[in-house]
Each structure stands twice: as structure tokens, then as C-alpha cells.
Amino acid sequence: MATGAASRDAALDILRAVRTGQRFDRALDTILPLLRDADRRLAHEIAAGVLRERTALDRRIATCLTKPRKRMPDDVRDVLRIGVYQLSYLDRVPPHAAVQSAVDLAKERCGEQYAPFVNAVLRSVTRAHPTEGTPTAAPSNDLAQRFSHPEWLVDRWIARFGHADTELLLRHNNTPPKLVIQPARWTAATLQSALAAAGIDHQPGPMGYGFSVGPTRVRDLPGYLEGGFIVQDSAQRRLVDYIAAPSGARVWDACAAPGGKTAVLAQSCTVVASDRSRARLHRLHTNLGRAAPGAHTVCADARFPPVKPGEIDITVIDAPCSGTGTIARHPDARWRLSPESISELARRQAELLEAATAAVFPGRLLVYLTCSLEADENEQQVDGFLDHHRDFGRETEDLFVYPWTSGSDGGFGARLRRAA
Numbered sequence: 001m002a003t004g005a006a007s008r009d010a011a012l013d014i015l016r017a018v019r020t021g022q023r024f025d026r027a028l029d030t031i032l033p034l035l036r037d038a039d040r041r042l043a044h045e046i047a048a049g050v051l052r053e054r055t056a057l058d059r060r061i062a063t064c065l066t067k068p069r070k071r072m073p074d075d076v077r078d079v080l081r082i083g084v085y086q087l088s089y090l091d092r093v094p095p096h097a098a099v100q101s102a103v104d105l106a107k108e109r110c111g112e113q114y115a116p117f118v119n120a121v122l123r124s125v126t127r128a129h130p131t132e133g134t135p136t137a138a139p140s141n142d143l144a145q146r147f148s149h150p151e152w153l154v155d156r157w158i159a160r161f162g163h164a165d166t167e168l169l170l171r172h173n174n175t176p177p178k179l180v181i182q183p184a185r186w187t188a189a190t191l192q193s194a195l196a197a198a199g200i201d202h203q204p205g206p207m208g209y210g211f212s213v214g215p216t217r218v219r220d221l222p223g224y225l226e227g228g229f230i231v232q233d234s235a236q237r238r239l240v241d242y243i244a245a246p247s248g249a250r251v252w253d254a255c256a257a258p259g260g261k262t263a264v265l266a267q268s269c270t271v272v273a274s275d276r277s278r279a280r281l282h283r284l285h286t287n288l289g290r291a292a293p294g295a296h297t298v299c300a301d302a303r304f305p306p307v308k309p310g311e312i313d314i315t316v317i318d319a320p321c322s323g324t325g326t327i328a329r330h331p332d333a334r335w336r337l338s339p340e341s342i343s344e345l346a347r348r349q350a351e352l353l354e355a356a357t358a359a360v361f362p363g364r365l366l367v368y369l370t371c372s373l374e375a376d377e378n379e380q381q382v383d384g385f386l387d388h389h390r391d392f393g394r395e396t397e398d399l400f401v402y403p404w405t406s407g408s409d410g411g412f413g414a415r416l417r418r419a420a
Contacts, residue, residue, distance in 0.1 A: 004093075006035055007042035008082055008105050014047040015078045024051065024332040041215065045176075049089055050081045051331035052174050055148035057081045060088070064124035076114050079106045083122045095126045143167055147174055149334050153324075156339075160375060168404035169373075173327040173334070180408075181221065182210035182237050184263050184291040186228030194222035206408035209234035227291035232260040235325065235371070235401045235409040239318075240264045242399045242413040243367050249313045252359060254302040254352070257284040259292070261318060261369075266292035272312070276301040302352050305359040314365045315356050319349045321372040325403060325410025346376045353385045357392075363420035366392065370412045373402070378412040391419045 010031050017027035024047075032040045050057065061080050083102030086093045093101075099122045106118040143163075144154040147170035157166040182205075183191050192211065195202045200221065201214035210232065213221065223229050240261050245251055247268040256262045256273035257280035265271050266288070273288065273295050275281045281299050288295045300306035302317065322342050327333050353368060360366045368385075370377050379398055386392055399413035 004039070004042060004097075004101060005104065007039040007046065008101055009109070010035055010039065010043035011046040011050070011082055012075065012078055012105060012109060014043065015050060015081075016075065018047075018051065018332045019074060019078070023336075024048070024330055037217065045090075046082055046085060048176065048331050049085050050078070051335070053085060053089070053148050054081065054335070055145060057084045057088070059145075060084050060125055060128070061121060064121050064128060066120075073110060073114075075110050076106065076118065079110060079114075079118055080121055083118065084125055087122065087125055099123060099126065143170055147171065149173070150337070152339060153334060153337065157373070160373075165402075165404055169402075172403040172407075173331075175328060177233075177328045177409075178212040179214075179216070179218070179231065180205045180210050180212050180233050181218075181229040182232045182234075182260075182264065184227055184230045184267065186223055186226070191223055191229055194228070198222045205237075206234040206406055207238055209237040209408075225290070227293075230260055230263045230287070230291050232264075233326075233329065233409045235403075235406060235411040236260055237264065238401055238406075238408075239369050239399070239411050239413050242369075242415070243314065243316060244415070245269050245314055250311065251314045251316060252305070252307050252312045253316045253318065254305070254356065255318045255320060256297075257281060259284040259287040259295075261316070262295050263288060263292040265316075266295040271295045272298060272307055274298045274300040274302065274306055303355040305355065307359050309359060309361040312359055312361070312364070314367060315359050316367045316369065317349075317352050317356050318369045319352055319377075321345055321349065321370040321377050322374055323371050324373045325371045325401070325412075328403065329409060342374055342376065346374075346381060349377060349381050350384065353381070354388075357389060357418075360418050362391075362418050364418055365395070366416040366418065368414045368416065371409060372412060373410045379414070382414045382416070386416070392416045393419070 013031050014027045018024055032043060035043060061084060079102055083098055086098035087095055102122055103115050103119045106114045141151045143166060144151040149170060157169060202211045205212050218224060218231055245265055249269045251265050251269045251271045253262045253271055253273045255275060257275040262271055262273040273284060275284055278299055281297060285297050298306050322337055322345055323330060323333050356366055368382060372378060395415040395417040401411040403410045
């Protein structure tokens with residue numbers, strides 16, 4: 001297979017998987033391990049880049065069509081996006097090579113009949129100015145167009161955060177995130193020394209949590225086999241600190257997979273980690289087996305607590321959410337979400353909070369966490385819970401982690417104490 005062909009072939013497979021409903025990170029886990037290191041990195045970069053810049057790519061494609069096509073097959077459109085992405089964002093790929101590789105990909109995956117069409121469109125793109133078709137004024141949807149996000153989501157954020165902070169958020173979302181690791185069974189000093197000794201480029205992570213490391217395979221980092229670290233964004237580590245679990249506390253982590261927070265908590269606490277999905281539980285068990293073998297895992301729906309009141313000091317609901325604080329890391333999320341899906345998630349979160357009360361003994365703590373930026377999943381969700389549960393109250397101010405100020409993912413936390 002020609003140089004880079006495996007990467008583009010895999011990138012198309014990833015985009016197809018996302019298009020048919022699979023999450024980007026799961027598609028990566030399934031497809032990338034089959035590639036060599038260099039091909040793996042390029043496939044990841046192309047697929048993520050196409051998802052981040054989809055609006056701009058489609059605009060460039062549209063301006064180069066001689067006549068509208070009634071229906072373009074999805075694979076053909078993604079081949080064109082891959083080609084335009086290489087032409088627009090990957091300077092190391094010569095234009096003629098980007099065009100030819102896309103034509104070859106179209107022949108192989110879409111059929112010979114589409115090769116001339118792909119060739120004509122991409123050659124037109126190489127001749128067109130990159131800004132052709134780009135809005136020059138500042139209409140209400142300018143940010144959505146410029147940063148390739150759905151208009152409804154951008155409008156929602158402008159109403160919540162204002163125009164300036166929304167633009168900063170969108171810029172963050174379109175910046176490829178760095179790999180961040182957090183100490184687990186090793187101390188921060190031990191991990192830093194090991195990284196330095198191995199010649200691994202690293203620097204303190206956002207907000208001072210963990211270390212951002214240069215491009216490398218996680219399994220090749222020192223301390224991987226020993227469980228010395230976990231892969232975890234600094235925002236998630238900040239949320240663990242917000243839980244403020246004292247040493248020796250008994251913790252139920254109710255929606256624990258993939259296990260990053262559990263792994264940190266289990267270094268000093270007794271943790272029961274549950275998840276209702278057996279597939280996710282397997283991933284949780286695997287991760288904890290390396291970094292926190294003392295944690296106890298159980299397959300359980302959080303709506304039916306696997307623990308009894310009095311057995312647990314802190315109940316943690318790390319709720320399934322829209323993940324709008326993690327779009328930089330999950331570029332497909334912006335296209336999967338809808339106002340209706342956020343409303344449905346908020347309904348599920350309310351169910352989880354309601355069910356969790358059965359596990360919270362008087363005087364003990366319920367901590368609610370999300371990686372969302374949406375008020376109806378965060379502070380409004382907590383307000384609604386407290387309106388119906390007067391025996392609970394906020395123990396401290398809610399925590400908001402905003403990507404444009406933290407340089408990390410976003411997140412939210414609320415500590416709710418039940419009256420003794």
C-alpha cells in the first residue's frame with residue numbers, strides 16, 4: 001500500500017463509523033490499533049480534523065461544484081473532505097499527492113465512476129483561494145461558520161457566555177488537545193523523574209494538574225505497566241479534588257467507567273465503582289486493574305444503588321451528559337448533539353440524582369459531576385433537585401471549569417450534604 005494510503009483508508013473508516021452512530025473515541029480504539037505508528041497518527045489527525053473543520057470543508061467543496069448534485073454518497077463526500085482537509089491544513093502533503101491519494105481512495109472505496117468527479121473537484125479546490133465562500137460580514141451565524149459548529153449550539157453559548165467567551169470556547173474546541181497524564185500509583189515527583197529520564201517531552205498540565213506529554217504511545221510511557229499514571233484531562237482531575245474525599249472515606253462512584261476518577265480516589269479511599277454497561281465495566285475493570293487494583297467493581301444501574309445507606313460516606317454521580325466541555329477531545333460530539341438530546345440527558349440525570357438519595361445516609365455527602373457546560377445539566381439540575389429535597393443543601397459553591405480560562409476540558413461539580 002502506498003505511503004499514507006493506510007492512514008487515509010483508516011480515516012474514512014473512522015468517519016464512516018462516526019456517521020453511523022459510533023463515538024469517535026470508540027472508533028479510534030477499534031480501527032487505529034491495526035496500523036503502524038506513523039499511519040496511526042496521521043489517520044487520527046485527518047479524521048479529527050475533518051470533524052472539527054467540517055463546515056469549512058463543505059463550503060470549499062460547494063464552491064467548486066460546477067452544478068449541485070442531487071445526492072452525493074456519504075463515502076464520496078467524506079473522501080472529498082479528507083482531500084480538502086489535506087490541501088487546506090496539512091502543509092507537509094504536496095497538493096498533487098493529496099489529490100491523487102483522494103482519487104485512489106475514491107476508486108477503492110466508492111467505485112471507479114467517482115474518481116473523475118473527485119479529481120475534478122479537488123483540482124478546482126487547488127486553484128481556488130482558500131477564503132472563497134467564507135462570510136466576510138459578521139452575521140449571527142458567523143461564529144458557527146468560522147469555527148464549524150452547529151448554529152443552535154453557538155446561539156445557546158452566546159446567550160449563556162456572551163459573544164467574546166463563546167469565540168474563545170470555539171477556538172479551544174478546534175485546537176487539537178494534548179495528551180495529559182495524572183499520577184496514580186506513583187507520586188507526581190516519581191512520574192516526572194521517570195519522564196525526564198526517558199527523554200519524554202513534558203510540561204505541567206493545565207491548572208497544574210499532571211503532565212502534558214509530547215506525541216507518543218501511552219503504552220510506551222514509563223510507569224504504564226506499573227499503573228504509575230492514568231490518562232486524564234486536568235479538568236477531570238480538578239473535579240476529583242473538588243470531591244474532597246478524606247483519606248479512608250468509603251466512596252460509591254456510581255457511573256464510574258472508564259475509571260479515571262475512581263483510580264485517583266482509590267489511592268486513599270475505599271471505592272465501589274459501578275456501571276450498568278458490561279462493555280464499559282470491562283474497560284473499567286481493565287483500567288483499574290493497572291492503576292487501582294484495590295477498587296471494587298460491580299455491574300449495576302445507578303438507579304438501583306448496589307450499596308446500602310450507612311455503608312458509604314460519599315456518593316459520586318459522574319452523570320452521563322452532553323459532554324459539551326470535551327468537544328476539543330471529542331470532535332464528533334458537536335454533530336451528534338441536539339437540543340432534544342440535551343433535554344433527554346437532563347431527564348436521565350434527574351433520575352440518577354433522585355435514585356442516589358437512597359444511598360445517602362443523613363449527614364453524608366452526594367457529589368454531582370458532569371463534563372457539560374450546559375446550565376440545564378449543571379446548576380439548574382442541582383437547583384431542581386434541591387427544590388424537591390429540602391433535607392439536602394449545597395455544602396460549598398458549585399465548581400465551574402471553563403475551557404477558555406483553564407486550557408483544559410470543561411466541567412461542573414456540586415457538593416450536596418444531607419441534613420443529619
